[in-house]
Each structure stands twice: as C-alpha cells, then as structure tokens.
Amino acid sequence: MKRTLAIGLALLLACGSATAREVAKTPPRPVPLLWKACDADNCIYLLGSFHVLKASDYPLSNDVDAALAKSARVVFEISPTEMQDKNAAAMALFQAGVRMDGTTLDSDLSPAQQAKLAAWLGKHETGLAKSGLGNAALQRLKPWFVAILITQLEYQTAGMSPEYGLDEHMTKAAGDAGKQTQGLETVAEQVRILSGLSVKDQVQMLEESLDESGSTASEIAALHKAWRVGDAATLWKDMGAKLLHDYPDAYRVIDADRNARWLPRLASMLDTPGEKDTLVVVGSLHLLGPDGLVEGLKARGYNVERVCSACAAGNSHHD
Template identity: 45%
Template sequence: MPIRDLFRAATLLLACAVAPLVAARNAPAVDPAAAAAAKPPVPLLWKVTGPGDSRLYLLGSFHLLKPQDYPLSPDVEQAFEASQRIVFELSPEDMQSPQLASRMVQAAVRTDGSELKRDLDAATWQKLQAFAAQNALPLAQMQGMKPWFVGLSISIGQMQKLGLDPALGLDRHFMERAQKTGRKTAGLEDIDTQIGMLDGMTVQEQRQMLSEALDQAGKGDEQARLLHDAWRRGDERLLWTKMAAEMRQQYPQLYQRINTGRNDAWVPKLLPYLQAGQGGTLVVVGTLHLLGNDGVVEKLKAKGYKVERVCAGCRAKR
C-alpha cells in the first residue's frame, strides 16, 4: 500500500473524533427530488443472533457523507426499526458536549514553547506554507498546534470541498433519529479514549499524516473519493484492502492503536446486548472496525454467534 493510502485511511478512521469541530450545526436538508433519483448505498450491515430475541445489527459507518447518500437502504431501515437501542463509538451526549471540542483543542496545543515547524521536515513545511497562502489557513495560529491536529483539519476541510459533510455522517444521522424516536443510546468509548487515540501518535506518524493531507489536497483527494465510492457499493473487499490489510502488515503499532485494540475493548461491551431478553440493538461504528479477521464481525463469530451479512441488493446481483 502506498504510504498516502495508509494515512488517508487513518484520517478517515479518525474523522469521527474531528467532526464535532467542523460540524457544530444541524445537517443540511436533503432535496426530496434528488434523494428519489439516487440509489441507496449498499449497506455494510451484519446481523448477529443471540439466544431468545436478542440480536445485534452491526452497521459500517462513513463519518462524512453527501445528501445523495440518503435515503438509506430498506435493510438498514428495517434494522433501525427492529432495534430498541442504538450504540455508537461515542455516545450522543459526548458527541454533542462542548467539552469534546475544547478538550481536543487543549490536547492539540503545544505546551513546550516550541513551534509546529520544529516537527516538520523542510519539504513539508514549504508545502504547508504554500497551502496556507492559497487557502487562507492561519499559519501563525497553527504554529502553536501539533501536526496531527493540523493534518486532520486540512483533510476534513478538503473532504468537505468534495461535498462530504460530517453533519451528514451516518453516526450523526442515527443519533438524531434515536433522539427523535426516544430510543436508548450508548457509546463504546469516552472522550478521553478518542482524544488519546489522536494525541498518542508519534511525531513521525503525525508528520506523515500532515504531509499526506497536503499531498492529497493537491490531487483533488482521489483517495477519499475512492473510499466513499467503495462504501456506497458495499465493497468490503476493496475497503479492507485500501484501509487495513497492508496497514496492519507495515504499521502494526498504529493499526493496533486505532483499530485492533479498540475492537478488543468493544466486544465485551457488546456481549451483554446478546443476552436473552435484550431484543434488537443497532451498532453504528466506522466500517474498518467490522472488516478482516480482527474485526468485530469475525470476533463475534469466533465466540460462536451466528453472524450473517444483511444485503438484499447483494443477493439480487448473484
């Protein structure tokens, strides 16, 4: 996997943590005519069957979406209607908390008196200066921030230029629907865990992420287009290849921190929902967490649960 693919994948995976900084508003209205003309995305949705009436629906999210990505498929709508509670990476309370943005910025601020330039090589610094001049980026203010924050801010901004909007992300969509319908909600992580995932990156990883964000900005962000298109098609094989497989091989520590370690922590928190009498639970998390032999899907299979892909459109194509 080219290094740019690796850090683009990491950026998309971490977008949920950054989204509240750039999406402190309601989702834009979806044009009914445009929605009717668009085909719903093919869902990355799995059903896990437990004893009695218990079942989990695992839905792979894309954290920034377009208006034409709605409405969702009937499979997803049926899973929502069959669920009494919705579980996310972060609870709606944490996602909507003013503390999330303030604590993230606090973690991103440099406290040793040094400047951003110190952590960057000459070529990356020059690219950042050029980008700042062309895009009205307040470079003087960015000097006081860590590279991960600057890189992710650039990446999210560029994805928004493609029409990908964090206010339309699948997580926010279901948070709003859960609140409107009175469903119970929960989070698999807290604010500190999400921020620690970002701030725990090494300086080298942060530098590479910022460099990659600048490179992708100059190329029209084709990697974000590719991954969004794959998500719309429900192409789990391409998403696994582009987002995880070689990352796991080439950068095992980074992969462990942002993916495997979190999956391992989540599974025990999901098991109580599979006890008899729990009914239906919809779990909405980043797609990467569901894919591969160390994803949540395979981990639940290994525990003896029946897990099946739910995709009427996929069956129709066979």
C-alpha cells in the first residue's frame, strides 16, 4: 500500500520542518512544470513547486528565470510576509495537531494499529528521543500530524528539506529582484484544511506511514525525478490520480476545493486592465489533472500553453 495521502499532503501543503542538508552537485537543470495563461494584454505564469528539494536541484531552468524577470509580482500559496515568522507558522500547525479533548492517539487506533505504532517507536527510539518525540508526546497528537512527522523523517533521510524547497528559493529570488509578493491563502486556512480531514482518513494515513516507514525512499525518489524532468503525466498518475481514487474526500479538501477558490483570483489578475504579468508558484499537483489550475483557466477561455524549452528540444517528458 502506497503512502499516497501522507506524501500528497507534504507536496500539496507548504509546511514542513526537516532540516537536512547536502553538498551541492551539478546535475542537469530541472525541467520546469511551467505554464503561461494569457488574455489580450497580460499573462500569468504557473510554476509547479516541490516543497522539499535538494541543494543539487539548483540552479533552475532559464525558463523560470525569464518568467520571473517578466513578472511584476510573484504569488505563492502563503504570502512570504506571513511565512517570514516560521516559528509562528510552525506553532499554528502544532497547535492544530495537538489533542485538546483529553483523549490519546491510541484511542483512535485499533489494537493492531497500536502495535504497529509501538514497533515503529521502538525502531526509532534513539532519534525520537533527541527531538522529545517519545510515545508520551505522540499520544497527545492527532493521527495526521504523526503521519506527517513520519513522512518528514523519510524526506530528511532522503536528503530533502523545505529549506531547499522551490517556494523558499523563489521567495528569495523575488525579494532580490524587488518583486511584489502576495499569498493565495493564509497559514490559518492551511491549518484548517489539515484539521478538517476525517478521522478515518487520518488513521489510514498514519497506518500507511507505519506500514511503509523506511521503505518509501524509492517512491519519494521517483516523484522527485518526475518533478526534475518535468514529467507532468507521471506526477499526476502516481500521485494526483491515486489520491483522487483512494481518498476522494481528502483530494477534494486539499486540492480541488483550494483550486476552485484560487481560480477567480487568478482570473482577476488576467482580467484587470494593464500589461503586468504575474508568476504564481504553487504545489505541482495544483496545476495537474481535471481539477488543476491549468485546466481551470482553459475552461474559462484563456489561452494556456506549456513553457518548456527542453520539451521543445525533445529532452524531457511533455504533458
């Protein structure tokens, strides 16, 4: 059973606390998941982010540099101004994940699931102790939060970190270029999304994490590779489509509904008279599939096309 929901949440939500570092290498530049939607006088560039990356994923494609240069503003899921206070953002996430009703994590789990949790704790006891995350601490948390903690450990083991995420990189690039920045939603709104997951989905999410802890390195590597080569079809098939099939309610809450809220704002940026272009940086899955922003803008009548010099040269996977 693949950990579709846990990994999907990590890729769809701009949250994370891993601090892995690596020595920079020089592989080929990533092929961007980049589209351009235009009306008569201006354009929006849609850039698909991977919220956890490696130092070796930089520098980015010249296509991304050009889109940033042409844009007067850069829009993220959450405003960089709000994300500057990372302690406040982390605290808001933590507070949402703490149980306030006096119950324990085990109260949501079957005896078999409790045994899996105990086995995982025993396997990672030393590392967890350094972070103060023993059984007593985990018992005070909700299943979704524990599942994300486990997934973050997997990313950290793979040498990936939010520190190198595309959002962090583009925030700095926008600041260095003096671009105006905005957010499509707030930290509080993202926290409500997580809190709104059903207990059933949360528990299944946690059980999958426990079942496959330590064995998902290949899955993470495959998704990372698909992002690096700009393979939109594989990312949708191996993540978006599976999330939709296995967790339709969670897919609606964390992907489709958010896209539907964002689309009018993007359309307004295009419809406002003027020639100012905008670069929008969101999790890659928000751009893909039938509920994605690319198809949403096409349905509204805008001209939307992939921006991919490597695709034109036949050096990558097209959509």
